[in-house]
Amino acid sequence: MNMVAEEVEGKAGQGGSVAGEFLTFVLGSEAYGLEILKVQEIRGYDAVTQIANTPAFIKGVINLRGKIVPIVDLRVKFNMGKVEYNEFTVVIILNLGGRVVGIVVDGVSDVMQLEESQIRAVPDIVASIDTQYITGLASVGEKMFILVDIEKLMNSQEMQLMDSVAMH
Amino acid sequence: MTVDMSQFYEVFFDEAEELLAEAERLLLAIDVANPDNEDLNAIFRAAHSIKGGAATFGFMDMTEITHVLENLLDRIRKHEMALTVEHVDAFLAAKDVIEMELDGHRHGADVDQDQVAAVKTRLASLTQAEAVADSAPAVTPAVPVETSQVSAHVVAPAAALPPPAEGLTQFNILLPELKEKDIANLQEELGLLGEVAASKHESGRTLFTLNTDSSESDIVSICSFILNPDDLVITQAGVNTVPPVDAVAIAAENTVGKTDEAADTDAGSKVKVHEEAGYGLFAEDGKEAVEEGYGFFAPFTPHADAQQSLKIDDNTAPISQEEIAKAVASPVETVAAASKAPAIAEKSEKRNPAKPDAGHANAETTSIRVGVEKVDQLINLVGELVITQAMIEQRINALDPIHHEALINSVGQLTRNTRDLQEAVMSIRMMPMDFVFSRFPRMVRDLAGKLGKKVELVTVGAATELDKGLIERIVDPLTHLVRNSVDHGVETPEKRKAANKPETGKLTLSAAHKGGSIVIEVTDDGAGLNRDKLLAKAKSNGLNVSENMSDSDVYQLIFAPGFSTAEVVTDVSGRGVGMDVVKRNIAAMNGSIDIRSAMGYGTTIAISLPLTLAILDGMSVSLGSSVYVIPLNLIVETLQPRAEDMKTVTGEGRMVHVRGEYLPVIALHALFGQETEILDPTQGVLVLIEAEGKKAALFVDALVGQQQVVIKSLETNFRKIQGVSGATIMGDGSVALILDVPALIQMGQTHNYLTGATSFASKAVQTISKEYTQ
Known part of the structure; x- marks a missing residue:
């Protein structure tokens, strides 16, 4: 699960080694990063089919080439950014161990290769995202990227994307 | 049948x-x-x-x-x-x-x-x-x-008895460790079948050698009075008609080994005779044996070489089959033959590969085994194609029909072709349950015969169509369940008589669509599950159980690995493997398994499978901006009520009066917290639904149309949503949810939805729906 963290630990001794490639995206004024290998594709926001009795951040489901894929709006989930849907709204389609989920973000910026030396530990802070889902903070120049363990986050109970029985 | x-x-x-x-x-x-x-x-x-x-x-x-x-x-x-x-x-x-x-x-x-x-x-x-x-x-x-070593060392002690006389078979029976008295008894019993000799096997156990005209199963049935047939090792030492291979070879050499050609064929005939001998079934000459075979596969065609050799025999010398048969009949040491066999076996193996090739090619061209993912992909692609085609058709409608006549005709053709293609692709996957059910009559009959029981098999709903992937995977679990029912469920005729039941037990296999799933049930009218026995067994197996567990929890114990309450392990069942395999297989299909049982009255095991990829006849209805699909078979009728037909109880609990019946009205927009402009049933449509014996009127905005839809699971990437059994992709590429009618009726009862704004759940829903609508 905690791939990034493992990599961080595993390669810490080597110094300057590559921690992996990350897709960075924007939520409000903050920049986030997630492992590029978890990303299946990036697409625009289409009409979703709403689903009854689900929390507001679950926008509904879309038809992704025959697959029914749930769409989660991280902006709503973490109360960040202006929640509007237009032709610039971006959906990152993630493939998490076979399960396909889409997340709505404010924008996708870049794919970056990060080195171990650039990743810092997460201090104890109080945020709407539980720090257990943050694997580290990467500093690139003046910018800080929050590295998210997206798989752990999406599989967590609070996202309500899985049946409670199926959760570990 | x-x-x-x-x-x-x-x-x-x-x-x-x-x-x-x-x-x-x-x-x-x-x-x-x-x-x-x-x-x-x-x-x-x-x-x-x-x-x-x-x-x-x-x-x-x-x-x-x-x-x-x-x-x-x-x-x-x-x-x-x-x-x-x-x-x-x-x-x-x-x-x-x-x-x-x-x-x-x-x-x-x-x-x-x-x-x-x-x-x-x-x-x-x-x-x-x-x-x-x-x-x-x-x-x-x-x-x-090495195989040769084994056969040699087991066969060796057989020398205690002379080779069997004509028409008799020599069996070596290796007994498990037994008391002297039992061995003596057994020897006496077996003496009824033929000549018996006892000797000591090197493992210290007793080895009987028996010359008899009875079959192996007769021996087993006699022995089973004294010991567990599973512990018995019976090998067939030899049939006296088995041509001792070297003798055949000598005979052949003496008689036909003159010309080069004949010498060539002699290897062929040797091999052939040996192969036939192996079946141990044939009586006098090779031909009969060939025809007997096992009766399962196409008649065995003798090796071309062998046939040729017989012909040459006829020509070169007037000695052929009879001569060989004579050579065979002369007493030879079977032991020697057996020990030489492996050497020949190697030869025959080398020769064989060429022959089955033709059969191979045939079998492989009649059907292709394709991965399910490929078929799924195909179905999805065709779905996309249909949508694209619909888009083209829409564009065409805007064109001037006179100027673009040719184009319009071509698109019409494309529409037909696409529809045919879609139908063909869909049919790849669907199969009637009959495909599975029709395997069982034979099995049940054989099993019942073996166990001395009388069982009548009834199948219901064999025409229910199920996805091929599911059909294939349901076979194994069902086989286990049916075996279990016959073996452990249905009692012997005597016991049934004593319990005042008809001697013939009844085993019912049924399949039906039920609330967004396919339910397959195996029902027997046998003894039922014994709760106390299950609990006792679970305790002795070290499982964590308590006396006050619910019946259904207790019944679930039979799915634990290695759990069996059967006293005797037979080759039918009782080993305690079957059920955990069943559970595993069903779980792998996202299905669930439920047991209902009553002591003395029988057991029903119900497998419920999701409808993934099954096709559904549905009625699409609109609600606000969304479209929902209701399974057509659960719809009784649709109507637009008059104001005077609408009744309330204590100002709430809205009902509709339809032909003397008062049915509860379930407002879907309230239940699902969806915004709509139509809040008065007289402006919308009531869809009368019926499931599990209960009726209700579902209030929606309007009917859209009737169509066949492919059911897609929401759970693949998401989770189960109450009131929704799945989703489907509509003609325009959008997703529509399929309503779970039984769940809706239940939700309507528990929450008592009325106008759409009063009950607690709908309030919660409404706050959410505000956020929904951006």
């Missing part, structure tokens, strides 16, 4: 082949010193499944060997003996033999019975060796046993 079983053979062959391949992979990867329990279980299950399938189709040779294999595996699995390299070698040899037998049934390829017997003996001796005598841990050599 005659059922053409051959249509199902292919499925079994494919399954067995896969299971064998899997078992081999596991065996090859296994760590002998420290085997993984899960792997051992998996290998065991593979053997068990093959055995079950083989028994269903009457491939007794495969059942026999897998049974022996299973016995040994079971011991190892339960840690009654440690796994050794020998075991693994023996298992692999057994796998090869089963594969050979499988090929025999499938393509009519030759089966080397000597090899089969050798492997069987080897497995049995491994089972016996370690289980019986601690002091003699390695009866079999530590080095992997």
Whole structure:
């Protein structure tokens, strides 16, 4: 699960080694990063089919080439950014161990290769995202990227994307 | 009832082949010193499944060997003996033999019975060796046993008895450890069948040699009075009509070995005679034996060379079959023949491959085995195509029909072709349950006969269509359940009579669509499950149970691995494997399994499978901006109520009066918290739905249309949503949810929805729906 963290630990001794490639995206004024290998594709926001009795951040489901894929709006989930849907709204389609989920973000910026030396530990802070889902903070120049363990986050109970029985 | 079983053979062959391949992979990867329990279980299950399938189709040779294999595996699995390299070698040899037998049934390829017997003996001796005598841990050599060695050393003591007279068969019966008295009794009993001689086997157990005209099963049934037939190792030492190969060879050489051609053919005839001998079935001459075969595969065509050789025999010298038969009849040492057999077997193996080739090619061209993902992909692509085609059609409608007549005609053609294509692709996957059900009459009959029970099999809903993927995967679990019902559920006629039930037990197999799932039930009117016995057994197995568990929890215990309350392990069931396999397979299909039982009245095991990829006739209805699909078979009628038909109870609890009946009105927009402008049922539409005996009126905005939809699971990437059984993709590419009618009726009852704004749940929903609408 905690791939990034493992990599961080595993390669810490080597110094300057590559921690992996990350897709960075924007939520409000903050920049986030997630492992590029978890990303299946990036697409625009289409009409979703709403689903009854689900929390507001679950926008509904879309038809992704025959697959029914749930769409989660991280902006709503973490109360960040202006929640509007237009032709610039971006959906990152993630493939998490076979399960396909889409997340709505404010924008996708870049794919970056990060080195171990650039990743810092997460201090104890109080945020709407539980720090257990943050694997580290990467500093690139003046910018800080929050590295998210997206798989752990999406599989967590609070996202309500899985049946409670199926959760570990 | 005659059922053409051959249509199902292919499925079994494919399954067995896969299971064998899997078992081999596991065996090859296994760590002998420290085997993984899960792997051992998996290998065991593979053997068990093959055995079950083989028994269903009457491939007794495969059942026999897998049974022996299973016995040994079971011991190892339960840690009654440690796994050794020998075991693994023996298992692999057994796998090869089963594969050979499988090929025999499938393509009519030759089966080397000597090899089969050798492997069987080897497995049995491994089972016996370690289980019986601690002091003699390695009866079999530590080095992997060569087949020839095994057959030689088992056959050797047979010399205690002279070779059998004409028409008799010599059996070697290796007994488990028994009291002297029992051995004496047994010898006396077997004496009724023919000549018996007792000798000591090197393992310290008694070995009977029996010359008889009875079959192996007769021996087993006699022995089973005194001991467990599973512990018995019976090998056929030889039939006196078996042509001792060297004798044939000599005869052939003496008579026809003159010309080069003849010398050539003599190898052919040698091989052929040997192969036939292996079946141990034929009476006087080779031809009859060929025709007898097993009756399962196409008549055996004698080797071309062999036929030729007979012809040449006729021409060159007037000695042929009779001459050979004479040579055969002369007393020869069967032992020698048997020990030489493996050498010949090798030869025959070398010669065989060329022959089955033609059969192979044929079998493979009639059907192609394609991965389910490929078919799914195909279905999805066709779905996309249909949508694109609909878009083109829409554009075309905007064009001037006179100027673009040709184009419009072409698109019309495209529409038809697309529809045909879609239908064809869809039909790839759908199959009636009959495909599964029709396997069972034969199996139930055989089983009932074997167990001395009377069972009538009734099938209901055989026309229910199910996705092929599910059909294939439901076969195994169902087979186990049916076997269990016949073996443990239905009682013997005497017991049934005593319980005031008709002598003939009734076993019902049913399939039906129910609330977004397919429910397949196996019902027997037998003894039912015994709660106390289950609890006692669970305790002795060290499972965590308590007296005040609910019945259904107690019943679920039978799905625990290795759980069996049967006192005797038969080759039908009772080993405690079946049920955990069933549960595993069903769980793998996202299904659930439920047991209802009443002591003395019977048991129903209901498998509920999701409708993934099943096709549904649906009515699409609109609600606000969304479209929902209601399964058509659950709709009684649709109507637009008049204001005077709408009634309330205490100002709430809205009902509609339809032809003398008062039905509760469930407002879908309230239930789902969806915004809509139509809040008055007289402006919208009431869809009368019925499920599980309950009726309700579902209030929606309007009807959209009726269509067939492909059901997609929401759970693949998401989770279960209350009131929704699945989703489907509409013609325009959007997703529509399929309503779970029974759940809706239940939700309507518990929440008592009325106008859409009063009950607690809808309030919660409304706050959410505000956020929904951006």
